[in-house]
Amino acid sequence: MISQDPLVRMLRLGRMVRGRLLLAAVAGAAATGCAVALLAVSGFLLAKASQHPGIIAISVAVVAVRAFSIGRGVFRYVERLSAHDAAFRVLADTRVAVYQRLARLAPAGLSEFRSGDLLTRLISDVDAAQDLFIRGIAPPVTAALVGAGTVTVCLLILAPAGGVLAAGLFLAGAAVPAIAAAADRASRHRTSPARGDLAAGLANMLAGAADLHAFGAEDASIARLAAKDAELTKLARRSATANGLGTGLTALISGLTVWGVLILGVAAVGTGTFSRVPLAVLTLTALAAFEAVTPLTGAALQAGQARTAARRVFTILDRPEPVHDQQHPLPPPDPPITVTLRGARVRYRPDGPFALDGINLDLEPGRRVALVGPNGAGKSTVAALLMRFIDLAGGTATLCGRDLATYAADDVRRVIGGCPQNPHTFDSTIAANLRLARPGASDDDLADAAARARLRPWIDSLPGGFQALVGEHGAAMSGGERQRLALARALLADPALLILDEPTASLDPPTRQALTADLLEVTTGRAVLLITHELDALDQVDEIVVLDAGRAVQRGTHQDLLRTGGLYRWMWERRGLSGWWILGS
Secondary structure, X not given: OOOOOHHHHHHHHHHHHHHHHHHHHHHHHHHHHHHHHHHHHHHHHHHHHOOOOOHHHHHHHHHHHHHHHHHHHHHHHXXXXXXXXXXXXXXXXXXXXXXXXXXXXXXXXXXXXXXXXXXXXXXXXXXXXXXXXXXXXXXXXXXXXXXXXXXXXXXXXXXXXXXXXXXXXXXXXXHHHHHHHHHOHHHHXXXXXXXXXXXXXHHHHHHOHHHHHHOOOHHHHHHHHHHXXXXXXXXXXXXXXXXXXXXXXXXXXXXXXXXXXHHHHHHHHHXXXXXXXXXXXXXXXXXXXXXXXXXXXXXXXXXXXXXXXXXXXXXXXOOXXXXXXXXXXXXXXXXXXXXXXXXXXXXXXXXXXXXXXXXXXXXXXXXXXXXXXXXOOOHHHHHHHHOOOOOOOEEEEEEOXXXXXXXXXXXXXXXXXXXXXXXXXXXXXXXXXXXXXXXXXXXXXXHHHHHHXXXXXXXXXOOOHHHOEOOHHHOOOOHHHHHHHXXXXXXXXXXXXXXXXXXXXXXXXXXXXXXXXXXXXXXXXXXXXXXXXXXXXXXXXXXXXXXXXXXXXXXXXXXXXHHHOOHHHHHHHOOOOOOHHHHHO
16 A cells, blocks of 8 residues: 655655665765765874874875865765756656646646646645655765764774764754754645745736736735735745754754863873874864764755645645546547437536536537536536546446447547637647647648638738737737637537537627627538527527536427527526626526
C-alpha cells in the first residue's frame, strides 16, 4: 500500500534518479570532509611551522592542503550538479504528470479548484516539493558521515574532547532543526495554500479588471489582494524568524562546543598528555565539523514546506478521474453514427444530487435535436456526458449500439465534437486558433469554415486577414466574433455528431437568427444536438427536448409544444424578456 506521507511519496518519484542522488550525497560528504580536513591540516601546518622544522617534515601537509582545497571545490561541484540534475528530472516528470492529470480531470473534475490556485500547484508547489531532492537528501547524509568521521578522529586524539564534540554536533544537527521546525509549524502549513489563494485572487482581479473599473470596485479588490499578500508576507517573516533562530542556536552551540574542546585540550597540554600541535588540530577540527550540520536547519524547514507543497500536488494526482477508460477499448466507430441515451443519470459528486435524472435521447444521422430549458436544467451536462467528460451514474449511453464507456474518451471526442458555451481563444493568429480543430487544414478549408460561421467578412476586413492576432483571451475580438470563431473551429473538425452549446450567445438578435438558420442549413445530413436558451428557428429541428431540474419534462416539435403548453410555451411567450431563463430557473 502506498504511504500517505507526501514526502515519502515524493521520494518514491525520485527512484529513477537514485544513482544521481547517491552520487550527490557521497560528493557532498567528500566536499565537507575536505573542508574539515583542510582546516585540520592547516592547523597542523601552522602549529608545526611555529617549531621551525625542516621542509621535509611539513611537505606532506603542504601537499595535503592543496589537495583538500582542490577536492573541496571539485566534490562540491559534483554534488550540486548531481543533486540539481536529479531534482530537475523529477521536477519535469512531476510537472508533466500533474499536467496530464489536469487534462484527464478537465472539465468536470476541476470544478472545486480555482485557476490561479491550480497554476500555483503546477508551478510553485512542484518547485517547492522538488527542493527536497536538493536540500533534503545530501545534507543529512553529509552530516552523518562527516560528523561520525570527525568525532572518531577527535576521540582518538582526546576522548573527552571527542565526547563534547559528539554532544555539540547532536544538539546542532538534531535538536536545533527540531526546534526550528516546531517554530515554523504554522507557517509551513499555511504558506502554500496562502500562495495559491493569492494567485487565485490576482487571476480573478486581472480577468475582471474591466468590470471592476466600470463599477468602481477596484479599490476594494486591491485591498482584498493586499490583505492576502500581507498574510503571505507575515508567514514568510515567521519562516525567516524560525530559520534565524536555528542559525543562532547552531552558532551558539558551535561556539560553546569549541570552547569546551579547547579547554579540555589546554588542560591536556598542561598535564603533558600531548603538545600544541595536536591541540591546534583538535580545536580547528571541532570548529570545522559544524559545517556539516549547519545546513540541517534549512533542510528541516524546507522538508516541512515540501511536505505541504507535495500534499497539494498529490491532491491533484490522487483526484479520481470523472471518466474511466477500459484497459482494451473498442476501436472508434466509422460514420454514420447513432447515439442513444436511456434513463441516463449523472451526478458530479457521489453524494450530490443528480444533474441528469432519467434522460432519454436519440441522435441519428440527419436528425437534429434541440435541448432547451432554464439555467441549471442539465443541458450542458448532456453535452459533457456525450463527449465523455463525465461518466454515467445510472442508465445507459450507447454509441453505434455499444456502451459509450467501451470506447476511449479521446476516440469518442473525434466523432462527437462541438462548440462549447465559453470557448477559449489563444493569443495567436486566427488561422492558428482555427487549426486547433484540424492541424493539417488548408487555407481553403479555413476560409470555408469561416464563411459558414459568417466570420469571413470580419476576417477580410482585418489587415492581416487570417494571420491577424486575436489577443490574449481574444481581446481583439467581440464576444460574437469569439463565438463565431469557436463555431468555425467546430465546423472545421467535422465530427459525425455536432454538439452546439449556446452557439449564438453574445450575438445580436438579427445575427443570431441568421446564424441559427445557417447552422441548421450547413448541418443538414448529420446528427446535431443544439443546446440553446434562444428559441429562434427551432421549428426547423426534428425534436425539442425541454429539460428542468435534470429531467425531460416535455418533448416534441415546436408546433406540438406550443399547442401543449407547459414550460416551453411559457419560455416562448417570454423569449423577448432579458433574463427570462434565470427567472425560470
